[in-house]
Amino acid sequence: MASLVLAEHDNTHLSDATAKTVTAAAAVSMPVHILVAGANCGAVAEAAAKLAGVEKVLVADDALYAHMVAETMETLLLSVADKYDAVLAPATTNGKNILPRVAAKLDVPQISEILKVVSADTFERPIYAGNAIQTVQAPAGKKVITVRTTAFKAAAEGGSAAIEKIAAGNDPGTAKFAGEALSKSERPELTSARIVVSGGRGLGSAENFKLIEKVADRLHAAVGASRAAVDAGYVPNDYQVGQTGKVVAPDLYLAVGISGAIQHLAGMKDSKIIAAINKDEEAPIFQVADFGLVADLFQALPEMDQELAKRGR
Amino acid sequence: MKVLVPVKRVIDYNVKVRVKADQTGVDLANVKMSMNPFDEIAVEEAVRLKEKGKATEIVAISIGPLQASETIRTALAMGADRGILVKTDGDVEPLAVAKILKAIVDAEQPGLVITGKQAIDDDSNQTGQMLAALLGWGQGTFAHKLDLESGSAKIEREIDGGLQTVEVKLPAVMTTDLRLNEPRYASLPNIMKAKKKPIEEKSPADYGVDVTPRLKVLKVAEPAKRGGGVKVKTVAELLDKLSEAGAI
Numbered sequence: 001m002a003s004l005v006l007a008e009h010d011n012t013h014l015s016d017a018t019a020k021t022v023t024a025a026a027a028v029s030m031p032v033h034i035l036v037a038g039a040n041c042g043a044v045a046e047a048a049a050k051l052a053g054v055e056k057v058l059v060a061d062d063a064l065y066a067h068m069v070a071e072t073m074e075t076l077l078l079s080v081a082d083k084y085d086a087v088l089a090p091a092t093t094n095g096k097n098i099l100p101r102v103a104a105k106l107d108v109p110q111i112s113e114i115l116k117v118v119s120a121d122t123f124e125r126p127i128y129a130g131n132a133i134q135t136v137q138a139p140a141g142k143k144v145i146t147v148r149t150t151a152f153k154a155a156a157e158g159g160s161a162a163i164e165k166i167a168a169g170n171d172p173g174t175a176k177f178a179g180e181a182l183s184k185s186e187r188p189e190l191t192s193a194r195i196v197v198s199g200g201r202g203l204g205s206a207e208n209f210k211l212i213e214k215v216a217d218r219l220h221a222a223v224g225a226s227r228a229a230v231d232a233g234y235v236p237n238d239y240q241v242g243q244t245g246k247v248v249a250p251d252l253y254l255a256v257g258i259s260g261a262i263q264h265l266a267g268m269k270d271s272k273i274i275a276a277i278n279k280d281e282e283a284p285i286f287q288v289a290d291f292g293l294v295a296d297l298f299q300a301l302p303e304m305d306q307e308l309a310k311r312g313r
Numbered sequence: 314m315k316v317l318v319p320v321k322r323v324i325d326y327n328v329k330v331r332v333k334a335d336q337t338g339v340d341l342a343n344v345k346m347s348m349n350p351f352d353e354i355a356v357e358e359a360v361r362l363k364e365k366g367k368a369t370e371i372v373a374i375s376i377g378p379l380q381a382s383e384t385i386r387t388a389l390a391m392g393a394d395r396g397i398l399v400k401t402d403g404d405v406e407p408l409a410v411a412k413i414l415k416a417i418v419d420a421e422q423p424g425l426v427i428t429g430k431q432a433i434d435d436d437s438n439q440t441g442q443m444l445a446a447l448l449g450w451g452q453g454t455f456a457h458k459l460d461l462e463s464g465s466a467k468i469e470r471e472i473d474g475g476l477q478t479v480e481v482k483l484p485a486v487m488t489t490d491l492r493l494n495e496p497r498y499a500s501l502p503n504i505m506k507a508k509k510k511p512i513e514e515k516s517p518a519d520y521g522v523d524v525t526p527r528l529k530v531l532k533v534a535e536p537a538k539r540g541g542g543v544k545v546k547t548v549a550e551l552l553d554k555l556s557e558a559g560a561i
Contacts, residue, residue, distance in 0.1 A: 010474075069479065070442065071451055093472040097454050100407070100442035109408050109527045112437045122531065127435050128330045132339055135532040174451030175481040178467060182475040191473075195561065219561055227491065237457065237471045237492060243436070244491060246473070252560035262329070269539055273560045275551060281544075290542035290558075293551050303548045311552070313561075 002055070003029040004080065006073075006089035006098065007036040007048055011066065014047035016192045017090035019154035022051055024147045026155070027117035028086045031055035034161075037076055039066035049161040057161050062168035067177040068094055074101040075169035081106060081142065091146040091247075103144035110144045111136060115151040129243040130266035149191070150249035150270055183236050185223075190239070193222030195252045198241055198268070201228035202257020202278065202297055209234050211301040212256060218308040224248065224268075226258045242267035257297045260285030277301075314424035314483075316359045316368045318393060319414055320352040322377050322384040323434040336532045348384045351429025353391075354489040357496040358459060359427050360392035367461050368425075370394050374417060376401055376410055382512055389507035390499035396512035401524055404435075409517070409524040411443035416520035418448060423484060425466070430455050430488040441488035451481030455490040 003025040008015040018034065025032045034048045037060045045059040058080060064072050077098070081087055087102060089095030091113045103110035115133065116124040122137045123145070190196065197216040203209050209229075216223045224246070225239040241248055243266035253271035258264060260276070260283055268274070269288055276289035279296050286292040293300060324330055324339070325347040331340045348356075362368035373388035375381040376399040385396035399413055418426065431438035445452035453459075453468025457476055460467040461483075469478045471490045499507070517524045545551045555561045 067477070070454070071445075074446060093455060093470075096438050097442065097452075100439035101446035101452075103439070104408060104411055104443035104446040107408070109406050110437070110439050110443075111528065112439060126536070127533070128324070128339060129433065129436065130536055131330050132332050133534050133536050134530055135534070137529040137531055139527050139529075172449065172451075173482070174449070174485070175453075175479050177477070178480040179478040180472075180474075180476065231492065236475060237490075238473060238475045244431070252555065273555070273558055274539075274542075275555060275560075277551075286544070287541045288539045291551055291554050292542065292544045293546075293548065294544065295548070300548050304552070307548055307552055 001029060001083065001085040002031050002033055003086040003088060004084040005032060005034045006077070006095065007034050007044060008090050008092050008094055009036065009038060009041065009044040011038045011041045012043060014044045016154055017092055017149045018048065019051055020149040020152040021088050021090045021147045022054060022155040023152040024114065024117055025086065025088045026053050028088070028120055028143065033058060035080065037065040037068060037073060039063050045163050049163050050157045050159055052156045052159040054159050054161040057163045058166050059163060060166050060168055064168050064171055068098065069175055069177055070098045070101055071172050071175045072169065073098045074105065075172060077102045078105055079169050080166065086143040086145060088145045088147055090149045095146045099144055099146055106142055106144065108142050108144055110146070111138060112146050113148040114145055115148055129262055131262065148247060150247050183238050187216065188220065188222045190222040190224055191246050191248055193250055195219045195221035196224050196248055196250045197221045197254045197256065198224035198226065198258060199229055199256050200226040200258030201232060203229060203234055206234045214305050215301055215308065218305060218313045226264045255285050256301065258285055259283045260288065314368055315370045315372065315421060316362060317372050317374060317418065317421060317423040317426045318355050318359050318388060319374045319428040320356065320384050320388050321349040321432045322346050322375060322381040323349045323432055326350050326433055332533055332535050336534055338533050346380065348387050349429050349432045351431060351489050353496040354493050355427040355429055356388045356391050356393060357494045358489060361494065362461065363392060372397060372421060374399070374414065376405055376413055378402065385512055386507050387499065389510045390504045391497060395510055397515060398512055399515045399517060401517060404526060405524045406526050406528060407437045407439035408443055409522055410440050411447055412522045413517055413520050414444050415447045416522065425484060426486045428488055430490055441486050445486040451485045453479050453481050453485065454488045456487050456493050457490055458493065459487060
């Protein structure tokens, strides 16, 4: 049969999380189809069709799917699930919101946040905030899987899949979109940025977070934060890196004023290079950092800003 | 309106878990257990609804070993009215939990089910959504803020790009995120009072649910260790090292 990947997008751009999920899907069952559900999402479908290894793109273009409300997405996914032996989505807030509904209705267990496809029915996934890795074997039958995208390489471009329109499912009418407040930023997106500069409670205030932003902008980096900084109200919730926030794996993760709680490490320890600035030399972050600087961040950050300027950044 | 709050007994979030040498799981012997932190937030939200006169009764449910009754007691001490313990041995997967909860919902007819978005042991993040699907209800997952209106609820959710609000018809399922509220500590008088609150003991068979795991756990291993690196003395040296490593 085949596997179906639920596309992550904003009706205009296809998220890189989709290409990574395609890689996981190809290891589970070939060929790979992508489902794009959205409103006026033609450009997304075209981008999905260009991913290498994708045979077909299903498009449900309807106002009903403008915000991928889980209750309507459940009906849509169930209407096509018959033809697939695996349904996958990236473990984004969308994927996590929608897929368990589908698994429950199919009466199959969901396998959450896989890190590795060991074989077509066996997967590795993190438990206890990544402090242990579980290898699980799924029973025969349909598989419903969310994918930790930092663990998979993105499928390359170069495909030319057929695009097939499918009808919208019915609206169960139990829930509807009622508004959103999205963070606007010119910076790269946190989960796909090459460099991430994160701040913690050590910053002390929302105002001081500008020190992080200045350095981040010099490096064309995304800005992240520890849970402590988000809880303290320095930055919005979508900045949070950690087990219950975003999981990132950039080429460089610079942690500033972050002690390195297990919860935070779970969200960034797969970064290629980790650098840390903290005034407490005993801070656990130094145990995972490739380069550690014991310093007061209020001196180190302005100095880094100047030094980067000097180096033409 | 009655509110159901499913709570799970898990290894305390401050405990560093150890993988068993035979790789069959993590060591639970003599380890401090507590209520899943997200479920504490769920109990707190339910108690606040009751204090505002919007909830009439709070039923705390736990599915687990006999000791899970302690977790229910914690919920009762925070302000829940009564408990239901569904006694099981061994791990119960989210789908089976959702099926048991559905049967309890059918019997109890609550207006709202509030539970944590995920348990910090298996990190599945499935149960609330599965329950909502099995019931054919709407859901507000990863809740940041709840506004109850008559017949519906506006739930602000923490999503990847920021915040999103959904309007769900009641009855509905809500799962909690970290910033929904700050759970209270139970006071000593309330802990004493909780001892007298009733806990009903049930089994999965009472609800006709087979809790045999469907997923086979082949192995539980330690994650790859990341070695510590070097300390540098100055910002300039740090940038030099990062340049050398090709990171900037």
